[in-house]
Amino acid sequence: MSELTDLTIADARDGLKKKSFSARELADAHIKAIEKGRALNAFVTETPDLARKMALESDRRIAAGEARPLEGLPLGIKDLFCTKEVLTTAGSHILDGFKPPYESTVTRNLWDAGAVMLGKLNMDEFAMGSSNETSYYGPVTNPWRRKGANTKLVPGGSSGGSAAAVAARMVLGATGTDTGGSIRQPAAVTGIAGIKPTYGRCSRWGIVAFASSLDQAGPMARTVRDCAIMLKAMASHDPMDSTSVNVRVPDYERAMTGEVRGLRVGIPKEYRIDGMPAEIEALWQKGIQWLKDAGAQIVDVSLPHTKYALPAYYIVAPAEASSNLARYDGVRYGLRVPGKDIISMYENTRAAGFGREVQRRILIGTYVLSAGYYDAYYIKAQKLRTLIAQDFDQAFEKVDVLLTPTAPGPAFGIGEKTDDPISMYLNDVFTVTVNLAGLPGISVPAGLNNEGLPLGLQLIGKAFDESTLFRVGEVIERSAGPTPRPGTWWEV
Amino acid sequence: MSTTRTETGPLVDGATGKWEIVIGMEVHAQVLSKAKLFSGASAAFGAEPNAHVSFVDAAMPGMLPVINRYCVEQAVRTGLGLKAQINNVSVFDRKNYFYPDLPAGYQISQYKSPIVGEGEVIVDLPGGRAITVGIERLHLEQDAGKSLHDQHPHMSFVDLNRAGVALMEIVSRPDLRSSEEAAAYLRKLRAIVRYLGTCDGNMEEGSMRADVNVSVRKPGGPLGTRCEIKNVNSMRFVAQAVEYEARRQIDIIEAGGKIDQETRLFDAKKGETRSMRSKEEAHDYRYFPDPDLLPLELEDAWIEQIKKSLPELPDDKKARFMRDYGLNAYDAGVLVQERESAAYFEEVAKGRDGKLAANWVINELFGRLNKEGLEVGKSPVSADALGSIIAMIGDGTISGKIAKDVFEIAWEEGGDPKEIVEKRGLRQVTDTGAIEKAIDEVIAANPAKVEQVKAKPAMLGWFVGQVMQATGGKANPKAVNELLKRKLAL
Numbered sequence: 001m002s003e004l005t006d007l008t009i010a011d012a013r014d015g016l017k018k019k020s021f022s023a024r025e026l027a028d029a030h031i032k033a034i035e036k037g038r039a040l041n042a043f044v045t046e047t048p049d050l051a052r053k054m055a056l057e058s059d060r061r062i063a064a065g066e067a068r069p070l071e072g073l074p075l076g077i078k079d080l081f082c083t084k085e086v087l088t089t090a091g092s093h094i095l096d097g098f099k100p101p102y103e104s105t106v107t108r109n110l111w112d113a114g115a116v117m118l119g120k121l122n123m124d125e126f127a128m129g130s131s132n133e134t135s136y137y138g139p140v141t142n143p144w145r146r147k148g149a150n151t152k153l154v155p156g157g158s159s160g161g162s163a164a165a166v167a168a169r170m171v172l173g174a175t176g177t178d179t180g181g182s183i184r185q186p187a188a189v190t191g192i193a194g195i196k197p198t199y200g201r202c203s204r205w206g207i208v209a210f211a212s213s214l215d216q217a218g219p220m221a222r223t224v225r226d227c228a229i230m231l232k233a234m235a236s237h238d239p240m241d242s243t244s245v246n247v248r249v250p251d252y253e254r255a256m257t258g259e260v261r262g263l264r265v266g267i268p269k270e271y272r273i274d275g276m277p278a279e280i281e282a283l284w285q286k287g288i289q290w291l292k293d294a295g296a297q298i299v300d301v302s303l304p305h306t307k308y309a310l311p312a313y314y315i316v317a318p319a320e321a322s323s324n325l326a327r328y329d330g331v332r333y334g335l336r337v338p339g340k341d342i343i344s345m346y347e348n349t350r351a352a353g354f355g356r357e358v359q360r361r362i363l364i365g366t367y368v369l370s371a372g373y374y375d376a377y378y379i380k381a382q383k384l385r386t387l388i389a390q391d392f393d394q395a396f397e398k399v400d401v402l403l404t405p406t407a408p409g410p411a412f413g414i415g416e417k418t419d420d421p422i423s424m425y426l427n428d429v430f431t432v433t434v435n436l437a438g439l440p441g442i443s444v445p446a447g448l449n450n451e452g453l454p455l456g457l458q459l460i461g462k463a464f465d466e467s468t469l470f471r472v473g474e475v476i477e478r479s480a481g482p483t484p485r486p487g488t489w490w491e492v
Numbered sequence: 493m494s495t496t497r498t499e500t501g502p503l504v505d506g507a508t509g510k511w512e513i514v515i516g517m518e519v520h521a522q523v524l525s526k527a528k529l530f531s532g533a534s535a536a537f538g539a540e541p542n543a544h545v546s547f548v549d550a551a552m553p554g555m556l557p558v559i560n561r562y563c564v565e566q567a568v569r570t571g572l573g574l575k576a577q578i579n580n581v582s583v584f585d586r587k588n589y590f591y592p593d594l595p596a597g598y599q600i601s602q603y604k605s606p607i608v609g610e611g612e613v614i615v616d617l618p619g620g621r622a623i624t625v626g627i628e629r630l631h632l633e634q635d636a637g638k639s640l641h642d643q644h645p646h647m648s649f650v651d652l653n654r655a656g657v658a659l660m661e662i663v664s665r666p667d668l669r670s671s672e673e674a675a676a677y678l679r680k681l682r683a684i685v686r687y688l689g690t691c692d693g694n695m696e697e698g699s700m701r702a703d704v705n706v707s708v709r710k711p712g713g714p715l716g717t718r719c720e721i722k723n724v725n726s727m728r729f730v731a732q733a734v735e736y737e738a739r740r741q742i743d744i745i746e747a748g749g750k751i752d753q754e755t756r757l758f759d760a761k762k763g764e765t766r767s768m769r770s771k772e773e774a775h776d777y778r779y780f781p782d783p784d785l786l787p788l789e790l791e792d793a794w795i796e797q798i799k800k801s802l803p804e805l806p807d808d809k810k811a812r813f814m815r816d817y818g819l820n821a822y823d824a825g826v827l828v829q830e831r832e833s834a835a836y837f838e839e840v841a842k843g844r845d846g847k848l849a850a851n852w853v854i855n856e857l858f859g860r861l862n863k864e865g866l867e868v869g870k871s872p873v874s875a876d877a878l879g880s881i882i883a884m885i886g887d888g889t890i891s892g893k894i895a896k897d898v899f900e901i902a903w904e905e906g907g908d909p910k911e912i913v914e915k916r917g918l919r920q921v922t923d924t925g926a927i928e929k930a931i932d933e934v935i936a937a938n939p940a941k942v943e944q945v946k947a948k949p950a951m952l953g954w955f956v957g958q959v960m961q962a963t964g965g966k967a968n969p970k971a972v973n974e975l976l977k978r979k980l981a982l
Contacts (some may be wrong), residue, residue, distance in 0.1 A: 326597020
């Protein structure tokens with residue numbers, strides 16, 4: 001049955017429709033893969049019973065001719081999405097034992113579309129990290145290894161469990177969230193596709209908040225088409241989220257015509273950063289060539305404020321996080337470490353419940369919002385954010401889409417960067433701009449480097465123009481050729 | 493914050509001379525609305541603890557606020573009632589601090605861009621004096637929950653029923669100059685929001701509470717350092733708190749000390765204020781715009797629509813009562829304090845003597861209601877009934893004195909005043925024959941008094957009294973007077 005786990009979402013959908021296999025068989029194949037793949041630590045919670053129950057319902061509907069768009073397709077859910085009565089941890093000790101009495105809008109949309117839940121996926125604590133090493137539940141291991149080496153590599157982050165589970169064929173697809181690159185960077189370093197949609201495209205209701213003005217949910221899957229299929233189901237206008245936008249969700253698959261002739265592709269010169277590895281530069285050039293060969297027009301553009309994006313991001317995101325995470329106080333849910341009075345209970349709970357990176361960001365955020373520093377940091381960062389958004393507006397007067405690398409390098413070793421937060425933060429250098437401007441960005445697998453590790457290319461689109469990203473993304477995917485499987489070295 | 497008041501107000505004595513008290517108020521008025529400001533949970537008062545708590549109110553992970561349109565409308569309505577600038581764009585901010593009754597660790601409030609800007613309130617004072625108090629702003633914010641410290645030997649409990657309920661914070665300029673003015677301002681503000689239907693003004697249930705900023709200065713001098721007295725919840729306490737605090741500050745300054753800017757609590761039992769926290773201990777609230785909410789944008793057409801739906805407000809009603817019913821400013825002011833009282837008065841006065849109606853409503857009705865602790869809506873004597881009593885006075889059916897008896901009967905036993913008068917034979921005697929007979933009897937029985945009254949005509953009153961007594965109070969006093977004068981040849 002193992003071949004069932006190799007299917008794309010699109011193929012599995014067809015197979016179910018043709019009754020080549022049942023949803024139950026598809027679910028069982030994945031449940032088995034998850035059991036065999038526990039060494040990767042991709043899951044915080046496995047829900048095989050729930051998966052089988054949902055699959056049986058899918059089989060009933062398929063038999064009755066009532067199949068919904070994602071009927072019977074088994075998916076993994078990043079543990080940042082609240083799932084009703086299923087443990088939801090956000091990768092943090094502080095949410096110990098938290099089983100939400102509600103279902104997030106995005107996951108609700110998926111289940112309403114017939115998808116099957118395999119479990120909750122590991123992640124950096126509160127989505128703060130680029131390597132999945134800040135999780136209270138331990139690091140996730142990337143299914144990819146350097147050629148001829150046994151060094152365990154990180155799967156990127158913060159949606160590291162999602163990326164690893166998809167790449168290792170434990171799930172057909174997974175949800176991720178992206179605040180500064182948390183879908184795109186792990187997708188790139190695990191050889192899969194992942195899109196951060198336009199801010200407001202997916203509801204944030206029921207997703208544990210990290211930085212509210214930047215957080216956005218999106219799909220991660222092995223092909224661009226699979227992401228398109230998932231996003232169509234995930235996206236919706238939600239009156240419960242005041243920042244969700246009431247625009248029609250197009251039929252993304254229909255937009256994937258394979259045609260990019262005459263399309264204007266912008267190459268932002270500021271993304272050619274100091275010290276960028278040659279292989280990343282080479283990858284970028286390859287991407288440019290592929291699109292040129294497909295008939296697209298390449299245009300050099302400038303995004304002059306790019307260099308301020310990372311510092312602005314590391315002010316805005318921690319500021320919002322410091323406030324968003326104030327609710328984890330031991331009073332109502334999750335962990336409580338008693339103290340002699342209320343203040344010491346707060347202190348004990350938050351000292352034990354939050355890991356070092358989360359504490360660091362709460363401190364940074366609290367600092368930048370403090371009286372006397374607010375104008376110098378937060379206000380200035382907001383101004384930069386406006387300038388960065390204007391850069392994109394101007395660029396999009398000349399081009400239809402931008403092409404950049406997704407991450408400044410391939411997957412690195414577990415523990416390699418944990419002592420150097422700045423070098424860790426640099427992982428987001430190509431991705432944060434998109435969050436700051438609220439634009440959609442997709443990472444597309446673009447082949448392997450000399451060490452046999454996957455690399456990704458990023459396409460950035462106009463607001464609510466995910467269709468173009470899927471269309472161009474598929475062209476790059478096709479040009480790069482199929483990404484090989486990472487092997488099965490981890491299986492027991 | 494600067495005062496808009498230019499004239500010097502009432503002064504108080506200190507050991508070193510006269511002092512002027514400067515007062516500004518921040519009034520928290522709970523928005524009259526079925527649901528909370530950012531969640532669909534009920535905003536009703538008095539439920540079992542934690543019965544009205546949504547996932548948003550409890551700050552469960554991933555929950556998001558959604559603005560309640562009706563609460564916004566109520567704030568706009570209030571702003572219009574305060575003759576204030578309505579801001580087309582306002583912003584919700586987070587005010588961050590830790591407390592168990594604040595589940596999210598922040599209160600959603602409005603900091604730099606409130607929904608309502610500058611306005612004014614005209615406050616009537618005894619003696620026909622009126623002052624204009626500047627309104628600096630009105631903003632919307634969430635209420636917090638309640639910590640219960642008396643439920644368990646070593647734990648505190650939290651009730652989140654109030655958490656997230658919509659409040660309007662109405663900030664005045666420091667334009668008030670005495671405890672009396674402060675209480676009168678609060679009373680006026682309460683009247684306005686109750687007229688508008690935007691707050692029930694129930695201070696006992698905490699629907700309205702005031703933070704009072706008090707400082708003292710030498711007349712005409714620069715503003716002194718102020719202290720903020722938190723959460724004062726009645727007019728009487730506002731007056732007491734101001735009196736106590738002003739005296740405390742004057743005493744300190746006159747003893748050579750200086751006032752520390754601080755937040756103080758009012759102890760209603762002892763009638764004094766106590767230090768709560770100093771300026772140094774003040775929180776850094778780390779305000780920033782709430783990223784979960786978009787800026788609130790109001791269209792002029794919508795504001796205009798609300799403006800058109802505003803009821804007649806106390807000031808306009810008072811002017812109309814003076815104009816249409818010939819009332820003096822004081823009576824008109826008393827009648828318009830409550831919308832219900834004003835409506836009651838108008839029903840009584842309709843087609844009748846307005847001044848007489850005002851006297852009866854203010855003296856008899858309000859007197860009796862106050863004695864029994866009743867609202868006008870609960871009066872056993874309906875406006876219709878009181879109106880018919882007044883009509884009977886007007887057409888001479890009963891005397892004013894008998895009318896009081898009829899009112900009393902109607903209050904205690906109910907019933908139609910006309911029937912009461914008929915059944916009990918209270919109709920005024922205007923039959924001059926019957927009156928003359930009574931007069932003749934009184935004159936015949938009191939020859940000595942007859943002599944005396946000729947020397948001293950003021951003694952006529954004694955005869956009137958005797959005749960009234962003889963007729964059981966039913967004789968028309970005017971007729972009695974005239975006939976007596978004639979018969980006694982005065």
